[in-house]
Amino acid sequence: MTQGARILVVDDEPRILRAVKTLLTRKGYGVTIASSGEDALQRAAETGPQLVILDLRLPGIGGLEVCRRLREWTNAPILILSVRNEDIDKISALDLGADDYLTKPFSSGELLARVRALLRRVPDTEIASQVIRSGDLAIDLVERRVMRSGRALKLTRTQFAVLSVLAQKADRVVTTRALQKEVWGATADDQIHSLRVHVSNVRATIEADPTAPAYIITEPGVGYRFVSLPPTD
Amino acid sequence: MLYTGSMQKNDFRHRSPRSFALLVAGGTLGVVLVSMLLLPHGEAAIAERLALALVVVVGVAARVWGSRVGVFTAVLAAGTLVAVDIGLYGMPSAAEEVDLIVDLGIFLAVALVQGIQTGEMRDVEAKALKHEHAAALLTQLSAQLVPDSPMAGMLNGLEANLSEILGTSRVTVLVADDHGNLRPVRPAAALELDKDPEIMQIAQWAFAHSTGAVPRSSMLPSARSRIETNVVDHSAALPGVHREDVFMPMISLSRTEGVLRVSPPESGSSPELRSLANVELIAHLFATFRERQRLRDRLFEAQALEEGDRVKSAIVSSVSHELKTPLASATTTLSSLLEAGEGANPLDSGVREDLEAVSEDLESLKGSIDRLLELSRLEALQWKPVMEWNDLSDLCATVRAAFPERDRARISMSTFDHVPLLCFDFGQMARALHHLLENALAYAGPQGRVALGAAVSDVSVRVWVEDDGPGVPADEKSIVFEKFRRGLGSEVNMGGSGLGLAIVADIVSTHGARVWVEDVDPHGARFVIELPLAEPRKKGPA
Numbered sequence: 090m091t092q093g094a095r096i097l098v099v100d101d102e103p104r105i106l107r108a109v110k111t112l113l114t115r116k117g118y119g120v121t122i123a124s125s126g127e128d129a130l131q132r133a134a135e136t137g138p139q140l141v142i143l144d145l146r147l148p149g150i151g152g153l154e155v156c157r158r159l160r161e162w163t164n165a166p167i168l169i170l171s172v173r174n175e176d177i178d179k180i181s182a183l184d185l186g187a188d189d190y191l192t193k194p195f196s197s198g199e200l201l202a203r204v205r206a207l208l209r210r211v212p213d214t215e216i217a218s219q220v221i222r223s224g225d226l227a228i229d230l231v232e233r234r235v236m237r238s239g240r241a242l243k244l245t246r247t248q249f250a251v252l253s254v255l256a257q258k259a260d261r262v263v264t265t266r267a268l269q270k271e272v273w274g275a276t277a278d279d280q281i282h283s284l285r286v287h288v289s290n291v292r293a294t295i296e297a298d299p300t301a302p303a304y305i306i307t308e309p310g311v312g313y314r315f316v317s318l319p320p321t322d
Numbered sequence: 323m324l325y326t327g328s329m330q331k332n333d334f335r336h337r338s339p340r341s342f343a344l345l346v347a348g349g350t351l352g353v354v355l356v357s358m359l360l361l362p363h364g365e366a367a368i369a370e371r372l373a374l375a376l377v378v379v380v381g382v383a384a385r386v387w388g389s390r391v392g393v394f395t396a397v398l399a400a401g402t403l404v405a406v407d408i409g410l411y412g413m414p415s416a417a418e419e420v421d422l423i424v425d426l427g428i429f430l431a432v433a434l435v436q437g438i439q440t441g442e443m444r445d446v447e448a449k450a451l452k453h454e455h456a457a458a459l460l461t462q463l464s465a466q467l468v469p470d471s472p473m474a475g476m477l478n479g480l481e482a483n484l485s486e487i488l489g490t491s492r493v494t495v496l497v498a499d500d501h502g503n504l505r506p507v508r509p510a511a512a513l514e515l516d517k518d519p520e521i522m523q524i525a526q527w528a529f530a531h532s533t534g535a536v537p538r539s540s541m542l543p544s545a546r547s548r549i550e551t552n553v554v555d556h557s558a559a560l561p562g563v564h565r566e567d568v569f570m571p572m573i574s575l576s577r578t579e580g581v582l583r584v585s586p587p588e589s590g591s592s593p594e595l596r597s598l599a600n601v602e603l604i605a606h607l608f609a610t611f612r613e614r615q616r617l618r619d620r621l622f623e624a625q626a627l628e629e630g631d632r633v634k635s636a637i638v639s640s641v642s643h644e645l646k647t648p649l650a651s652a653t654t655t656l657s658s659l660l661e662a663g664e665g666a667n668p669l670d671s672g673v674r675e676d677l678e679a680v681s682e683d684l685e686s687l688k689g690s691i692d693r694l695l696e697l698s699r700l701e702a703l704q705w706k707p708v709m710e711w712n713d714l715s716d717l718c719a720t721v722r723a724a725f726p727e728r729d730r731a732r733i734s735m736s737t738f739d740h741v742p743l744l745c746f747d748f749g750q751m752a753r754a755l756h757h758l759l760e761n762a763l764a765y766a767g768p769q770g771r772v773a774l775g776a777a778v779s780d781v782s783v784r785v786w787v788e789d790d791g792p793g794v795p796a797d798e799k800s801i802v803f804e805k806f807r808r809g810l811g812s813e814v815n816m817g818g819s820g821l822g823l824a825i826v827a828d829i830v831s832t833h834g835a836r837v838w839v840e841d842v843d844p845h846g847a848r849f850v851i852e853l854p855l856a857e858p859r860k861k862g863p864a
Contacts, residue, residue: 104651112658146643172646176749194650194688197657265710282711285743289713300719300735307720310708310749 094208095119097138099129099155100170101147105193109142112197113204126150130158137163140207143187144170145178153182160186166207166261170195180264180311188261190311206260206317221256223304224318226295228256237295238321247272248291251284255305255315264312288313342390349383349395353402361406369407373429376403380437389441396433400426456487460603463487467611473497473507487600490587496525497572497580497612504529504580520563525581527559528569532578535559535569540598549602570601572609579612634702638695645691649684656681693821696753697805700828707747707832714741714785717748718774721755729763736775741783745856746833754829757822758787758849765791765847783853790846794839802839803827826851 096118100106103124110120121136123129126149133141141159145152156167169190171179179190189203221228227236233249235242244252254271255263263271269280272287292299306314356375360368376399384392404426408414414422463483466476477495485491494511496504504525506512515521528535534553541555551571556563567585571578582605660677663669669677699705715738722733755774762772766789773788794802806820826849830837836852 102647102651105647105654108651108654108658112654112661115658115662172642193646194653194684197654197661200654282743285711285713285716289716292716300715300737301723302719306723307716307748309720309752310747 093117093119094139095121095136096140096142096204097121097123097129097133097136098142099123099126099147099152100142100144101125102144105144105170109200112200116201118204126152126155129155133159133163137165139165140204141165141167142170142204143167143182145182146172153178153185156182156185156187168203168207176310180266183262183264183311184266188258189314190262209260209317221253221259221317222320223256223259223316225321226304227320228253230257235295242294244291244294247287248294251287252291252295252305252315255313259315259317262308262312262314266312268312345387345391346394348387349379349391350398352379352383353395353398357402357406369403369410372406373403377429377433377436380433381440384437384439384441385444387441388444389438392437392441393434396430396437399433400430403429456600459483459487460600460607463604464607464610467607467614473608473612473615474509477508484604487604488584490584492567492585492587494521494583494585495572495580495608496529496583498529498578502529520560520565521567521583524556524559524563524565524569525583528571528581529578531559532571532573533559534571534598534602536598537566537568538564540568545598548597548599551602551605553598568598568601570598570605572605572612574609574613576613579609579616582608631703634698635704638698638702638704641698642691642695645695649688649691653681653684653688656684693757693825696825697821697828700825700832705750707750707829709745709747709833711743712746712748712751714738714744714776714783717751717755718776718785721752721759722774724756725759725763732763732766732770733759733772733774736773738776741776741778742855744783744853746835746853747829750829751833754826754851755785755787757826758851761822762787762789762791762847762849765789767791780855782855784850785853786848786850788842788846788848790842793841793845793847799839803837 096113098106098109098113098120099122100109101124106122106124110122113120121132121138123132124147126147129141129143129147130150132138143152143155147155150158152169156169159165159167166189167182167187169179169182169187170193171182171190172193183190188207191199191203219230221230225238229235230253233253235244235249235252250272251268254268265281265284269275269284272284273280288305289299292302292305295304296302303318304316306316308314353376356379357372360372360375380392380396380399383395404422407422411418463480466480473495477493481491481493484493494514495507497507498504504522506515524535527533532552534549534551535556535558536553538555541553546553551573553570556565559569567583570582570584572580572582582601584601656677660669660674660681663674663677696705718735718738722730722735725733759772759774763770766772770790773786775786775788777784777786803823803826805824826837830851834854838850840848840850842848
């Protein structure tokens with residue numbers, strides 16, 4: 090399903106557009122390009138892309154607004170491109186429904202890896218009844234159980250909530266704010282403290298080496314990402 | 323224009339003995355004129371008519387020149403009446419003498435009451451007018467104290483008004499600088515201050531205690547009850563000293579701004595000065611003015627800084643875009659070429675090596691630009707820390723994971739189970755730790771080992787990065803955190819831009835934390851970041 094997928098690339102820099110288009114086309118994807126916000130919305134409506142790669146710095150309608158308007162009608166994953174001093178915009182975009190981000194400059198390997206991961210994603214509706222498997226982990230969302238190499242792990246209710254929210258959005262970034270909202274239904278500043286403690290406890294339970302986590306990766310200043318690894322059992 | 327109204331300024335001047343003699347002469351003239359007008363028509367009851375006319379003269383004299391002249395005129399009029407009586411009717415007989423004395427007594431009583439009452443009314447009126455005038459001048463004064471004008475120039479312009487309110491123009495305004503040192507706003511005053519060192523001593527005392535120092539004659543309870551400022555006599559400020567000038571602290575809402583000194587006029591003491599209330603009022607006025615001036619200066623400064631920050635931010639943002647965009651397209655294109663070369667049409671090995679070298683150079687350029695931008699953003703205060711509760715072990719693991727596998731293998735990490743959550747900006751602290759590790763890896767050499775650890779005390783957490791390289795010489799320990807400084811490795815090409823540790827220092831200081839470098843036995847350097855614990859840890863049972 091990932092081969093030949095339709096990808097919309099939005100950036101106001103012709104050189105970046107050209108480089109990304111060449112790279113993706115060579116990998117067999119169908120690429121459409123847009124260089125402004127208006128252009129992006131129009132192309133998206135015409136082609137119905139399965140993935141949108143979106144630069145936040147755009148003339149006219151800005152990247153954030155494009156992100157918000159796209160989310161009104163499509164669930165296609167959105168990959169944000171940003172430079173480092175646009176952290177706040179990046180987080181806003183993720184909160185608005187973007188799925189991942191890549192900081193410029195990036196290598197083709199990084200870009201292709203993100204594109205593959207985002208296109209691999211199973212639609213949310215199908216995931217509900219499933220057991221999520223990654224590496225030696227199996228997370229049963231219905232039974233609310235977590236197994237590692239066939240052994241049941243002990244997680245508290247909140248720890249399980251944290252893990253399941255992250256695992257259901259595997260390979261995508263979940264902002265701290267979004268995670269708080271999913272786990273507690275609201276966001277308050279003082280909850281960050283307990284969120285960190287819960288994440289730390291989840292790691293201590295599921296990771297083989299909590300000082301070098303393999304499943305729950307911290308995205309500095311943004312949030313967390315659950316990494317899906319090929320199932321080992 | 324100065325407010326003058328319909329009052330005559332002369333009314334408010336203190337009268338000298340000479341001017342009093344003039345007024346007495348006026349009263350006498352009145353009595354003589356009225357007598358000369360009436361006497362030629364000498365008929366029956368002339369003495370009675372003259373008496374009535376003289377009472378009117380006494381009233382007028384008291385109304386115009388005050389009660390003292392009134393009393394004098396009344397006595398003079400009584401004398402005139404006696405003289406007229408004797409002149410008309412000859413020396414009185416024994417029986418008439420009693421009548422004359424009774425008549426004279428009644429006249430004198432009426433004339434005195436008339437003279438004193440009318441005079442007092444006039445004095446009260448004059449006082450009221452004087453207050454009204456002073457109030458009007460003060461209002462005008464406060465309007466003239468515009469914070470845009472320098473105080474010295476303004477003082478010169480205000481001299482006339484001050485002299486009318488205070489009865490003297492000998493005013494010295496001393497304002498305090500940020501270190502609490504007083505200096506006169508008018509350079510000309512420096513001369514007087516040099517001649518009389520007591521002035522500065524008393525002024526400094528009055529400033530430091532926010533208390534007025536006044537002559538003993540001003541220490542009347544009535545004068546003190548009308549002002550809010552605490553006052554003492556000069557000897558309390560400077561033992562054994564008695565002076566005639568008034569030192570009043572200029573107290574604004576926020577602090578004591580300086581001291582107002584008022585000396586009596588050259589010709590003697592001034593009753594206005596004794597009242598103190600006006601001196602206090604003017605001191606308040608100057609204090610408020612000075613405060614406004616200060617606040618305005620601070621506002622301008624803040625605006626200038628803000629503008630500077632805005633420009634810096636704009637430059638950083640624009641440069642960042644300009645530098646990173648071509649770099650991004652070059653990196654993407656290059657890695658795309660390299661990847662394509664792995665497929666069906668492999669690249670010539672020489673070309674591949676060259677492309678890989680360019681790719682490495684680009685990577686190092688990216689690192690340099692990142693460091694430069696990080697520092698610029700920190701210095702432009704554009705990269706504000708977002709303080710949140712964070713897990714130190716999470717931070718260390720994340721930073722370590724960002725290094726390539728061969729570097730990661732050289733970084734050993736102790737466990738952080740004992741470390742409580744800390745409040746810091748994850749992104750910034752990650753960059754700081756990254757630079758410390760990068761630095762340690764470089765100085766430890768290709769085979770060297772680097773350790774990452776933490777220790778908790780009651781009040782702080784220390785995170786350290788340790789290498790087994792040559793260490794930092796004692797004389798370089800204090801300067802390694804400066805921009806473009808490189809330690810021992812400067813003879814060797816260590817890569818890096820000399821900015822990493824400067825960035826660390828900036829980030830650490832925005833967190834209110836400390837960073838330093840110490841020696842490791844037998845050789846090596848240990849960089850320590852000490853983060854304060856938000857709340858000191860309670861010592862539990864061991």
